[in-house]
Amino acid sequence: MSLLVINDRAYLEHAPGNWPEGPHRLEAVWMALAETGVKEALVFEPPEPAREEDLALVHTERHIDRIRRFARAGGGYLTLDTVVSAESFDVALLAVGGALKALEAVLSGRTVRSAALVRPPGHHATPEEGMGFCLFNNVAVAAAHARKRRGLERVMIIDWDLHHGNGTEAAFYASPGVLFVSCHESPAYPGTGWLTDTGEGEGEGYTVNLPLPPGSGDRTYREAFETVIAPVARAYRPEVILVSCGLDAHYLDPIGRLRLSTGGYGELSAIVCGLADELCQGRVVFVLEGGYDVVGLGWGMASILNVASGRGGPIPEPEGYDPPEPQDEPLSASSRLDDIRSVQQEYWPV
Numbered sequence: 001m002s003l004l005v006i007n008d009r010a011y012l013e014h015a016p017g018n019w020p021e022g023p024h025r026l027e028a029v030w031m032a033l034a035e036t037g038v039k040e041a042l043v044f045e046p047p048e049p050a051r052e053e054d055l056a057l058v059h060t061e062r063h064i065d066r067i068r069r070f071a072r073a074g075g076g077y078l079t080l081d082t083v084v085s086a087e088s089f090d091v092a093l094l095a096v097g098g099a100l101k102a103l104e105a106v107l108s109g110r111t112v113r114s115a116a117l118v119r120p121p122g123h124h125a126t127p128e129e130g131m132g133f134c135l136f137n138n139v140a141v142a143a144a145h146a147r148k149r150r151g152l153e154r155v156m157i158i159d160w161d162l163h164h165g166n167g168t169e170a171a172f173y174a175s176p177g178v179l180f181v182s183c184h185e186s187p188a189y190p191g192t193g194w195l196t197d198t199g200e201g202e203g204e205g206y207t208v209n210l211p212l213p214p215g216s217g218d219r220t221y222r223e224a225f226e227t228v229i230a231p232v233a234r235a236y237r238p239e240v241i242l243v244s245c246g247l248d249a250h251y252l253d254p255i256g257r258l259r260l261s262t263g264g265y266g267e268l269s270a271i272v273c274g275l276a277d278e279l280c281q282g283r284v285v286f287v288l289e290g291g292y293d294v295v296g297l298g299w300g301m302a303s304i305l306n307v308a309s310g311r312g313g314p315i316p317e318p319e320g321y322d323p324p325e326p327q328d329e330p331l332s333a334s335s336r337l338d339d340i341r342s343v344q345q346e347y348w349p350v
Protein backbone atom coordinates (compact mmCIF):
# COMPACT_ATOMS: atom_id res chain seq x y z
CA MET A 1 0.00 0.00 0.00
CA SER A 2 1.22 3.52 -0.70
CA LEU A 3 -0.07 7.06 -0.77
CA LEU A 4 0.88 9.85 -3.16
CA VAL A 5 2.06 12.96 -1.29
CA ILE A 6 2.77 16.26 -3.01
CA ASN A 7 5.52 18.05 -1.14
CA ASP A 8 8.65 20.09 -1.79
CA ARG A 9 11.48 21.81 0.06
CA ALA A 10 10.44 24.99 -1.76
CA TYR A 11 7.57 25.26 0.76
CA LEU A 12 10.20 26.27 3.35
CA GLU A 13 10.90 29.47 1.43
CA HIS A 14 7.73 31.22 2.59
CA ALA A 15 9.56 32.55 5.63
CA PRO A 16 7.58 34.99 7.73
CA GLY A 17 10.27 35.14 10.43
CA ASN A 18 9.70 34.05 14.04
CA TRP A 19 6.03 33.20 13.60
CA PRO A 20 3.76 30.27 14.57
CA GLU A 21 3.18 29.43 10.90
CA GLY A 22 6.79 28.91 9.81
CA PRO A 23 8.98 26.49 7.82
CA HIS A 24 9.65 24.50 11.02
CA ARG A 25 6.12 23.08 10.69
CA LEU A 26 6.90 21.07 7.57
CA GLU A 27 10.20 19.94 9.04
CA ALA A 28 8.25 18.64 12.06
CA VAL A 29 5.99 16.62 9.75
CA TRP A 30 8.97 15.15 7.88
CA MET A 31 10.62 14.19 11.17
CA ALA A 32 7.50 12.47 12.51
CA LEU A 33 6.90 10.62 9.23
CA ALA A 34 10.45 9.25 9.49
CA GLU A 35 10.28 8.44 13.22
CA THR A 36 6.99 6.57 12.89
CA GLY A 37 8.04 4.73 9.73
CA VAL A 38 4.99 6.09 7.86
CA LYS A 39 7.34 7.68 5.32
CA GLU A 40 8.02 4.25 3.83
CA ALA A 41 4.39 4.04 2.72
CA LEU A 42 4.45 7.41 0.94
CA VAL A 43 5.45 8.29 -2.61
CA PHE A 44 6.57 11.91 -2.83
CA GLU A 45 6.21 14.13 -5.89
CA PRO A 46 6.90 17.85 -6.25
CA PRO A 47 4.12 20.33 -7.13
CA GLU A 48 3.82 22.45 -10.26
CA PRO A 49 3.12 26.13 -9.60
CA ALA A 50 -0.52 27.12 -10.07
CA ARG A 51 -1.19 29.63 -12.84
CA GLU A 52 -2.89 32.90 -12.13
CA GLU A 53 -5.94 31.68 -14.05
CA ASP A 54 -6.15 28.88 -11.49
CA LEU A 55 -6.20 31.41 -8.64
CA ALA A 56 -8.85 33.36 -10.54
CA LEU A 57 -11.23 30.39 -10.24
CA VAL A 58 -11.78 31.68 -6.68
CA HIS A 59 -9.89 34.94 -6.16
CA THR A 60 -10.38 38.44 -7.57
CA GLU A 61 -7.74 39.96 -9.87
CA ARG A 62 -7.34 42.72 -7.31
CA HIS A 63 -6.40 40.27 -4.56
CA ILE A 64 -3.99 38.32 -6.79
CA ASP A 65 -2.29 41.55 -7.93
CA ARG A 66 -2.05 42.85 -4.40
CA ILE A 67 -0.31 39.75 -3.02
CA ARG A 68 2.06 39.61 -6.01
CA ARG A 69 3.06 43.26 -5.70
CA PHE A 70 3.32 43.13 -1.89
CA ALA A 71 5.64 40.11 -1.96
CA ARG A 72 7.76 41.37 -4.86
CA ALA A 73 8.26 44.63 -2.94
CA GLY A 74 9.81 42.60 -0.09
CA GLY A 75 6.68 41.77 1.92
CA GLY A 76 5.83 42.62 5.52
CA TYR A 77 2.58 42.50 7.49
CA LEU A 78 -0.30 41.91 5.09
CA THR A 79 -2.65 41.90 8.10
CA LEU A 80 -1.91 41.83 11.84
CA ASP A 81 -1.56 38.05 11.71
CA THR A 82 -0.37 37.40 8.16
CA VAL A 83 3.25 38.02 7.24
CA VAL A 84 4.58 37.84 3.70
CA SER A 85 8.20 37.39 2.61
CA ALA A 86 9.66 38.19 -0.81
CA GLU A 87 9.26 34.56 -1.93
CA SER A 88 5.73 34.16 -0.57
CA PHE A 89 3.81 34.78 -3.79
CA ASP A 90 5.77 32.10 -5.64
CA VAL A 91 5.51 29.65 -2.73
CA ALA A 92 1.77 30.33 -2.48
CA LEU A 93 1.45 29.41 -6.18
CA LEU A 94 3.20 26.12 -5.34
CA ALA A 95 0.79 25.55 -2.43
CA VAL A 96 -2.25 25.95 -4.67
CA GLY A 97 -0.44 23.92 -7.33
CA GLY A 98 0.23 21.16 -4.78
CA ALA A 99 -3.46 20.87 -3.94
CA LEU A 100 -4.33 20.86 -7.66
CA LYS A 101 -1.78 18.15 -8.46
CA ALA A 102 -2.96 15.97 -5.58
CA LEU A 103 -6.55 16.38 -6.79
CA GLU A 104 -5.72 15.72 -10.44
CA ALA A 105 -3.90 12.51 -9.51
CA VAL A 106 -7.12 11.30 -7.92
CA LEU A 107 -9.53 12.56 -10.61
CA SER A 108 -7.42 11.05 -13.41
CA GLY A 109 -7.40 7.69 -11.66
CA ARG A 110 -3.62 7.72 -11.27
CA THR A 111 -4.15 7.09 -7.56
CA VAL A 112 -7.12 6.61 -5.24
CA ARG A 113 -6.14 8.92 -2.36
CA SER A 114 -3.53 11.62 -2.05
CA ALA A 115 -2.22 14.35 0.24
CA ALA A 116 -0.69 17.78 -0.29
CA LEU A 117 1.71 18.86 2.47
CA VAL A 118 1.77 22.54 1.59
CA ARG A 119 2.24 25.95 3.10
CA PRO A 120 1.19 28.70 3.38
CA PRO A 121 -2.18 27.26 4.47
CA GLY A 122 -5.31 28.45 2.71
CA HIS A 123 -8.71 28.10 4.36
CA HIS A 124 -8.95 31.64 5.81
CA ALA A 125 -8.21 33.28 2.45
CA THR A 126 -11.46 34.69 1.05
CA PRO A 127 -11.96 35.51 -2.63
CA GLU A 128 -10.97 39.11 -1.86
CA GLU A 129 -8.33 38.96 0.88
CA GLY A 130 -5.67 37.02 2.74
CA MET A 131 -5.78 36.59 6.53
CA GLY A 132 -4.96 34.14 9.32
CA PHE A 133 -1.60 33.03 7.80
CA CYS A 134 -3.37 32.35 4.47
CA LEU A 135 -2.78 34.07 1.11
CA PHE A 136 -4.69 31.96 -1.44
CA ASN A 137 -7.24 29.28 -0.67
CA ASN A 138 -5.61 26.01 -1.76
CA VAL A 139 -8.62 23.78 -1.09
CA ALA A 140 -11.14 26.23 -2.55
CA VAL A 141 -9.19 26.55 -5.81
CA ALA A 142 -8.99 22.74 -6.02
CA ALA A 143 -12.75 22.42 -5.44
CA ALA A 144 -13.48 25.10 -8.07
CA HIS A 145 -11.14 23.33 -10.51
CA ALA A 146 -13.04 20.06 -9.99
CA ARG A 147 -16.37 21.81 -10.57
CA LYS A 148 -15.59 24.23 -13.39
CA ARG A 149 -12.94 22.38 -15.38
CA ARG A 150 -13.55 18.72 -14.65
CA GLY A 151 -17.32 18.95 -14.60
CA LEU A 152 -17.92 17.39 -11.20
CA GLU A 153 -21.37 18.22 -9.85
CA ARG A 154 -20.81 17.52 -6.16
CA VAL A 155 -17.57 18.23 -4.27
CA MET A 156 -17.45 17.81 -0.48
CA ILE A 157 -14.96 19.71 1.66
CA ILE A 158 -14.45 18.52 5.25
CA ASP A 159 -12.53 21.16 7.22
CA TRP A 160 -11.28 19.77 10.54
CA ASP A 161 -8.82 22.55 11.26
CA LEU A 162 -9.43 24.00 14.74
CA HIS A 163 -10.47 27.30 13.17
CA HIS A 164 -13.50 27.93 11.02
CA GLY A 165 -12.62 27.95 7.31
CA ASN A 166 -14.24 31.31 6.68
CA GLY A 167 -12.52 31.78 3.31
CA THR A 168 -13.73 28.46 1.94
CA GLU A 169 -17.22 29.08 3.27
CA ALA A 170 -17.29 32.51 1.59
CA ALA A 171 -16.19 31.06 -1.75
CA PHE A 172 -19.06 28.55 -1.91
CA TYR A 173 -21.74 29.98 0.40
CA ALA A 174 -24.29 30.23 -2.44
CA SER A 175 -23.26 27.04 -4.26
CA PRO A 176 -24.87 23.60 -3.91
CA GLY A 177 -22.02 22.19 -6.02
CA VAL A 178 -19.61 22.39 -3.10
CA LEU A 179 -20.75 21.07 0.27
CA PHE A 180 -18.64 22.75 2.95
CA VAL A 181 -18.55 21.02 6.35
CA SER A 182 -16.47 22.54 9.14
CA CYS A 183 -15.71 21.31 12.68
CA HIS A 184 -14.14 24.13 14.65
CA GLU A 185 -13.65 25.51 18.15
CA SER A 186 -16.19 28.11 19.16
CA PRO A 187 -15.71 30.77 20.32
CA ALA A 188 -12.34 31.21 18.57
CA TYR A 189 -10.65 32.99 15.66
CA PRO A 190 -11.95 34.16 13.20
CA GLY A 191 -15.35 34.41 14.93
CA THR A 192 -17.38 32.98 12.04
CA GLY A 193 -18.93 29.54 11.51
CA TRP A 194 -22.13 29.83 13.54
CA LEU A 195 -24.26 26.73 13.45
CA THR A 196 -27.13 28.71 11.95
CA ASP A 197 -24.95 29.83 9.01
CA THR A 198 -26.13 27.24 6.51
CA GLY A 199 -25.62 28.86 3.10
CA GLU A 200 -27.73 31.19 1.00
CA GLY A 201 -29.80 31.13 -2.19
CA GLU A 202 -29.26 27.88 -4.08
CA GLY A 203 -26.52 27.07 -1.57
CA GLU A 204 -28.93 27.05 1.38
CA GLY A 205 -28.17 23.88 3.38
CA TYR A 206 -24.82 23.24 1.68
CA THR A 207 -22.76 24.88 4.44
CA VAL A 208 -22.69 22.71 7.56
CA ASN A 209 -21.02 24.30 10.57
CA LEU A 210 -20.19 22.29 13.70
CA PRO A 211 -18.91 24.79 16.28
CA LEU A 212 -17.53 22.73 19.18
CA PRO A 213 -16.91 24.00 22.72
CA PRO A 214 -13.41 24.05 24.25
CA GLY A 215 -12.51 20.68 25.74
CA SER A 216 -14.18 18.64 23.00
CA GLY A 217 -11.99 15.67 22.06
CA ASP A 218 -11.96 12.26 20.38
CA ARG A 219 -15.36 11.22 21.73
CA THR A 220 -17.13 14.41 20.62
CA TYR A 221 -15.49 14.31 17.20
CA ARG A 222 -16.45 10.68 16.72
CA GLU A 223 -20.08 11.48 17.56
CA ALA A 224 -20.01 14.54 15.25
CA PHE A 225 -18.68 12.45 12.38
CA GLU A 226 -20.98 9.47 12.95
CA THR A 227 -24.22 11.36 13.62
CA VAL A 228 -23.84 14.47 11.43
CA ILE A 229 -21.03 14.38 8.87
CA ALA A 230 -21.46 10.77 7.69
CA PRO A 231 -25.25 11.00 7.18
CA VAL A 232 -24.84 14.35 5.40
CA ALA A 233 -22.16 12.85 3.13
CA ARG A 234 -24.35 9.81 2.32
CA ALA A 235 -27.26 12.08 1.40
CA TYR A 236 -25.08 14.42 -0.71
CA ARG A 237 -23.15 11.65 -2.54
CA PRO A 238 -19.95 13.61 -3.29
CA GLU A 239 -17.82 12.68 -6.30
CA VAL A 240 -14.65 13.55 -4.38
CA ILE A 241 -13.87 14.55 -0.77
CA LEU A 242 -11.29 17.23 0.01
CA VAL A 243 -10.06 17.51 3.60
CA SER A 244 -8.85 20.87 4.94
CA CYS A 245 -6.47 19.01 7.20
CA GLY A 246 -5.53 21.23 10.14
CA LEU A 247 -3.68 19.71 13.09
CA ASP A 248 -4.37 22.52 15.56
CA ALA A 249 -7.24 20.59 17.16
CA HIS A 250 -4.51 18.33 18.62
CA TYR A 251 -4.42 18.54 22.44
CA LEU A 252 -0.78 19.68 22.44
CA ASP A 253 -1.52 22.70 20.24
CA PRO A 254 -0.64 26.01 21.93
CA ILE A 255 -3.36 27.98 20.08
CA GLY A 256 -6.35 25.65 20.38
CA ARG A 257 -8.39 24.21 23.22
CA LEU A 258 -9.89 21.23 21.45
CA ARG A 259 -8.32 17.96 22.49
CA LEU A 260 -8.02 15.47 19.68
CA SER A 261 -5.39 12.82 20.32
CA THR A 262 -2.84 11.53 17.83
CA GLY A 263 -4.89 8.35 17.53
CA GLY A 264 -8.07 10.41 17.25
CA TYR A 265 -6.77 12.07 14.09
CA GLY A 266 -6.12 8.63 12.64
CA GLU A 267 -9.69 7.62 13.50
CA LEU A 268 -11.06 10.66 11.64
CA SER A 269 -8.89 9.69 8.67
CA ALA A 270 -10.40 6.18 8.78
CA ILE A 271 -13.96 7.55 8.87
CA VAL A 272 -13.35 9.87 5.90
CA CYS A 273 -11.53 7.22 3.85
CA GLY A 274 -14.38 4.81 4.63
CA LEU A 275 -16.97 7.35 3.43
CA ALA A 276 -14.94 7.95 0.27
CA ASP A 277 -14.74 4.19 -0.36
CA GLU A 278 -18.50 3.93 0.08
CA LEU A 279 -19.50 7.04 -1.90
CA CYS A 280 -16.86 8.09 -4.45
CA GLN A 281 -14.53 5.23 -5.42
CA GLY A 282 -12.26 6.10 -2.50
CA ARG A 283 -11.38 9.54 -3.89
CA VAL A 284 -10.11 11.72 -1.04
CA VAL A 285 -7.43 14.43 -0.97
CA PHE A 286 -5.91 15.72 2.29
CA VAL A 287 -4.54 19.27 2.15
CA LEU A 288 -2.51 20.56 5.11
CA GLU A 289 -3.88 23.66 6.87
CA GLY A 290 -2.84 24.73 10.43
CA GLY A 291 -1.17 23.01 13.39
CA TYR A 292 1.34 24.75 15.64
CA ASP A 293 2.81 22.21 18.05
CA VAL A 294 5.65 20.34 16.39
CA VAL A 295 4.80 17.01 18.05
CA GLY A 296 1.02 17.34 17.69
CA LEU A 297 1.35 18.44 14.07
CA GLY A 298 3.92 15.86 13.05
CA TRP A 299 2.50 12.83 14.84
CA GLY A 300 -1.12 13.76 14.08
CA MET A 301 -0.28 13.94 10.37
CA ALA A 302 1.64 10.65 10.59
CA SER A 303 -1.45 9.05 12.15
CA ILE A 304 -3.72 10.40 9.37
CA LEU A 305 -1.39 9.29 6.58
CA ASN A 306 -0.71 5.89 8.13
CA VAL A 307 -4.42 5.14 7.86
CA ALA A 308 -4.88 6.79 4.45
CA SER A 309 -1.94 4.89 2.95
CA GLY A 310 -3.33 1.58 4.16
CA ARG A 311 -0.09 0.91 6.03
CA GLY A 312 -1.86 0.51 9.38
CA GLY A 313 -4.19 2.02 11.94
CA PRO A 314 -4.17 5.21 13.97
CA ILE A 315 -0.83 5.89 15.64
CA PRO A 316 -0.74 6.28 19.44
CA GLU A 317 1.01 9.13 21.27
CA PRO A 318 4.81 9.28 21.17
CA GLU A 319 6.55 7.91 24.24
CA GLY A 320 6.13 10.13 27.28
CA TYR A 321 2.83 11.68 26.17
CA ASP A 322 -0.57 10.71 27.58
CA PRO A 323 -3.68 11.40 25.52
CA PRO A 324 -6.58 13.31 27.13
CA GLU A 325 -9.25 11.25 28.91
CA PRO A 326 -12.57 11.07 27.01
CA GLN A 327 -14.55 11.25 30.27
CA ASP A 328 -13.16 14.75 30.82
CA GLU A 329 -14.98 16.13 27.77
CA PRO A 330 -17.52 18.79 28.76
CA LEU A 331 -21.25 18.11 29.00
CA SER A 332 -21.73 21.19 26.83
CA ALA A 333 -20.22 19.23 23.91
CA SER A 334 -23.10 16.77 23.77
CA SER A 335 -25.73 19.49 24.11
CA ARG A 336 -23.97 21.44 21.33
CA LEU A 337 -24.21 18.37 19.09
CA ASP A 338 -27.95 18.25 19.86
CA ASP A 339 -28.22 21.89 18.74
CA ILE A 340 -26.25 21.15 15.56
CA ARG A 341 -28.45 18.16 14.70
CA SER A 342 -31.63 20.15 15.27
CA VAL A 343 -30.45 22.87 12.84
CA GLN A 344 -29.27 20.35 10.25
CA GLN A 345 -32.47 18.28 10.42
CA GLU A 346 -34.08 20.92 8.25
CA TYR A 347 -31.73 19.96 5.39
CA TRP A 348 -30.28 16.52 6.01
CA PRO A 349 -31.31 13.12 7.45
CA VAL A 350 -29.22 13.50 10.61
Ligand SMILES: [Zn+2]
Nearest residue numbers: 161162163290
Ligand atom coordinates in the same frame (compact mmCIF):
# COMPACT_ATOMS: atom_id res chain seq x y z
ZN1 LIG B 1 -6.26 26.65 12.30
